[in-house]
Amino acid sequence: MDSIQLRLINNSSDANNSQIVMFQKNVAPNFDELAIAWRVISNLGRNDYHPFEYPLGMEVNCGDSYGNFTPSMTAVPSQSFQMVLDSSGNVLKPNGIATSPEEVEVKNDLSTGAISANILKDGKLLAAKTSVAPGQKAVFQFKPTIFIGVASQVVEGKVMNSAVISSVNTELSFLGIASADIIMTGGGPGKDSSLFEFKLDNINWA
Numbered sequence: 043m044d045s046i047q048l049r050l051i052n053n054s055s056d057a058n059n060s061q062i063v064m065f066q067k068n069v070a071p072n073f074d075e076l077a078i079a080w081r082v083i084s085n086l087g088r089n090d091y092h093p094f095e096y097p098l099g100m101e102v103n104c105g106d107s108y109g110n111f112t113p114s115m116t117a118v119p120s121q122s123f124q125m126v127l128d129s130s131g132n133v134l135k136p137n138g139i140a141t142s143p144e145e146v147e148v149k150n151d152l153s154t155g156a157i158s159a160n161i162l163k164d165g166k167l168l169a170a171k172t173s174v175a176p177g178q179k180a181v182f183q184f185k186p187t188i189f190i191g192v193a194s195q196v197v198e199g200k201v202m203n204s205a206v207i208s209s210v211n212t213e214l215s216f217l218g219i220a221s222a223d224i225i226m227t228g229g230g231p232g233k234d235s236s237l238f239e240f241k242l243d244n245i246n247w248a
Contacts, residue, residue, distance in 0.1 A: 043248055045095040045164075047221040052086045054238060056229030059085060060192045063210065065202070068161075068169045070145055070183040077207050080168050080188075082198040091223075094164075096188070096216055101162040102148060106132045107155035114162055119183070122147040125157050142183070149179040167199040186217045190224065192238045212240045220248040 050062065064081040083092050101114040104125050112134040115123070124137035125148070132152060140147040148159035148171070159180035161169045171180035191210030196202055214224065222245045228238040 043220060044099065045097040046216050046219055047093070048096055048224060049091045049093050049222075050083060050086065050224045050226065051091040052088055052226050054088070054226045054229040055231075055235070056088070056192075056238070057231055058229075059087075060229070060238075061194060061196060062086065062190065062226065063193045063196050063202070063206070064188050064190045065207075065210075066163075066168055066184050066188055068182050069185060070181040073171070073181065075169075075171055076201045076204060077189075078167055078169055079196045079198050079200060079202050080163065080166055082196055097164050099163075100146070100168065100184075101165075102134070102146060103160050103162070104134050104148065105158040105160070106152070107157070108132070114165075117146045117161070119144050119146060122149065124149040124151045126151045127153070140181075142181075144183050146182045147179050148174070148182075150174045150176050152176050170201075185215075187213050187215045189213050190240045192229075214240065214242055218248055219245055221246045 062083040063079050065077045065079055067077055086092055100117050102117040103112045103114040105111045120140050120143040122137040122140040123134055125134050150157045156173045156175050159171045161182050174180050189210050190212050193206045223243045225241050225243050228236045
């Protein structure tokens, strides 16, 4: 199984056409960057559903100080990568085993110029570490969970502000799941509105 099949179903009473955002948090120590909106779902009407995949794998690429970006490479926990200068220019290469079996490392082994290290899932930006100086490394570690919630003015693939991140506190675990529905409930007009909730249902285990 390469990915988990999911459906987000809007069973809420929301009449504001709210955006739904999903993201993961890099739990590696000393990671000080804000989370990125991995998926943003818009215009999901009542009783509509939105199918999507959650790949079990991820990809890594890098940007350099010249505005260049490397091709994405498949990455799994315990792998290390390095940005180096070869005869063609700056390139990203596998670099053996990471310090921790749960982490993906990206080292800047260039002599000059900072890099950005990017993690993608399903071709969409999931996390990034910017301004990685020569001799430094970016470290990424993720739990098999996503955070999901209702937000406004968020853009897929862009950093979210801390207020949005702190307001989205529903964490769903995909550990051992082959497919499932994510049911959205709550909302409603005026003072009678209730908090939005997201729960897994119709779970098929791997």
